[in-house]
Amino acid sequence: MNQLNLLLLDDDEALLFNLKLFLEDENIAVTPAVNAEEALQHVKNNKFDIAIVDIKLPGMNGNDFMKYASRIDRKLKYIVHTGSDYYSIPDELKRLNLPIHDVLIKPIDNMEKFTQKIYESVESNSVDL
Secondary structure: OEEEEOOOOOOOOOHHHHHHHHHHHHHEEEEEOOOHHHHHHHHHHHOEEEEOOOOOOOOOHHHHHHHHHHHOOOOOOOEEEOOOOOOOOOHHHHOOOOOOEEEEEEEOHHHHHHHHHHHHHHOOOOOOO
């Protein structure tokens, strides 16, 4: 398999930095973004296999990012990475049938499973949620 190209969206810069370093060690090319507006520019200018998206962000939230990003790249897949135990995919996003493959709760306690989820999501043709 070719190297994965991943967009990582999170406003916690320390978390963003550490996840980027870890994923790069796993042979995944990572483009970080600290807000949804920056992430949308990356989607316009690059091709990604998957985006890992935080939901609570300054300005545009992660749900809106996925909605707008899907208009730019319909094939982009998503993993939601949130600190909220109660997050569920909003009906609006369900109606758009976005390829959201998983919801992971922060903090990640098993990085091997995290990497496995990324690869499984990219390889999957169906939406799990």
